[in-house]
Amino acid sequence: MTATATAEATGSVVGFDQVTKTYGSVRAVDGLTLALHPGETVALLGPNGAGKSTTLDLLLGLKQADSGSVRVFGGSPRDAIVAGRVGAMLQSGGLMDEVTVGELVRLGCALHPKPFPVPDVLARASLTQLADRKVNKLSGGQQQRVRFALATAGDSDLIVLDEPTTGMDVSARQAFWATMREQADQGRTVLFATHYLEEADAIADRVLVLHRGRLLADGTAAEIKAKAGARRIAFDLEGPIDEPALRDLPFLTSLDVSGHTVRIQSSDADATVHALYGLGVHPRNLEVAGLGLEQAFVAITAAEEARTS
Numbered sequence: 557m558t559a560t561a562t563a564e565a566t567g568s569v570v571g572f573d574q575v576t577k578t579y580g581s582v583r584a585v586d587g588l589t590l591a592l593h594p595g596e597t598v599a600l601l602g603p604n605g606a607g608k609s610t611t612l613d614l615l616l617g618l619k620q621a622d623s624g625s626v627r628v629f630g631g632s633p634r635d636a637i638v639a640g641r642v643g644a645m646l647q648s649g650g651l652m653d654e655v656t657v658g659e660l661v662r663l664g665c666a667l668h669p670k671p672f673p674v675p676d677v678l679a680r681a682s683l684t685q686l687a688d689r690k691v692n693k694l695s696g697g698q699q700q701r702v703r704f705a706l707a708t709a710g711d712s713d714l715i716v717l718d719e720p721t722t723g724m725d726v727s728a729r730q731a732f733w734a735t736m737r738e739q740a741d742q743g744r745t746v747l748f749a750t751h752y753l754e755e756a757d758a759i760a761d762r763v764l765v766l767h768r769g770r771l772l773a774d775g776t777a778a779e780i781k782a783k784a785g786a787r788r789i790a791f792d793l794e795g796p797i798d799e800p801a802l803r804d805l806p807f808l809t810s811l812d813v814s815g816h817t818v819r820i821q822s823s824d825a826d827a828t829v830h831a832l833y834g835l836g837v838h839p840r841n842l843e844v845a846g847l848g849l850e851q852a853f854v855a856i857t858a859a860e861e862a863r864t865s
């Protein structure tokens with residue numbers, strides 16, 4: 557059975573089956589196959605140019621695939637959008653300048669087949685106080701909140717967000733994710749592209765890592781960290797530090813010495829620590845921990861770069 561057939565059979569929200577999109581000689585999306593399921597909160601990660609925005613544009617029917625199929629709720633992206641099943645917040649979406657926030661959100665609600673009440677939509681995006689302000693008089697973070705309001709103007713089953721919190725301050729970001737959690741708890745599927753890996757770690761129950769238009773990893777944040785393999789080891793040493801000896805430790809993938817503190821990454825922490833004691837040094841405050849999602853992401857994409865270049 558193809559991924560799309562599987563997607564439809566299992567009631568998947570989104571099904572990509574061998575999707576490719578090229579711009580001239582650039583393969584922005586390269587044979588991508590994936591299925592998203594109801595109620596999932598999914599983070600789409602990838603370095604600049606990995607194909608995240610193109611993937612979201614294909615999903616929203618804003619771009620057409622060269623080959624392969626894109627299905628949303630078992631039909632075309634356009635049908636899903638016309639039915640009001642998809643709410644989207646894009647990076648580049650221009651906002652009408654000469655209208656007020658209230659007018660624009662009212663219009664967004666009027667255009668949605670299953671609109672929420674305008675005051676609720678404004679309140680959810682913390683825009684009630686700004687309802688009479690012209691959109692072109694807003695700060696960047698406030699404009700992001702307007703895009704967010706438009707993405708949640710109606711009762712959509714899938715919410716697609718391209719780098720939604722860029723430009724938002726810390727409290728706006730926290731409020732934004734609290735709202736998104738509510739949306740997910742109500743059974744909606746949330747797909748967001750981001751460069752903030754700590755957000756993906758904290759929010760997403762599934763993480764997709766794209767690299768040159770291909771899916772490099774797909775799993776929970778914990779699975780992605782485990783896939784990267786390496787562990788972090790940190791300790792303090794008294795007296796002069798013999799960096800060349802440390803650099804020769806087995807399974808070492810990185811070394812950072814700062815004052816008395818040594819931080820290393822190792823693909824086999826047990827063996828590295830064993831060899832460390834064999835050097836006759838006396839490490840203090842020894843800590844061994846897994847990689848954070850950000851380090852895992854860097855390790856996975858760097859390994860792929862090295863493999864393909």
Ligand SMILES: Nc1ncnc2c1ncn2[C@@H]1O[C@H](COP(=O)(O)OP(=O)(O)OP(=O)(O)O)[C@@H](O)[C@H]1O
Pocket residue numbers: 579582583584602603604605606607608609610611
């Ligand atoms: N309209 C276009 N014309 C030509 N090339 C394009 C176009 N849009 C995107 N690309 C190229 O396709 C590739 C994927 O771009 P895309 O914007 O999807 O990546 P991204 O992962 O969203 O990147 P970023 O994190 O920088 O936003 C890049 O190499 C980009 O230069």
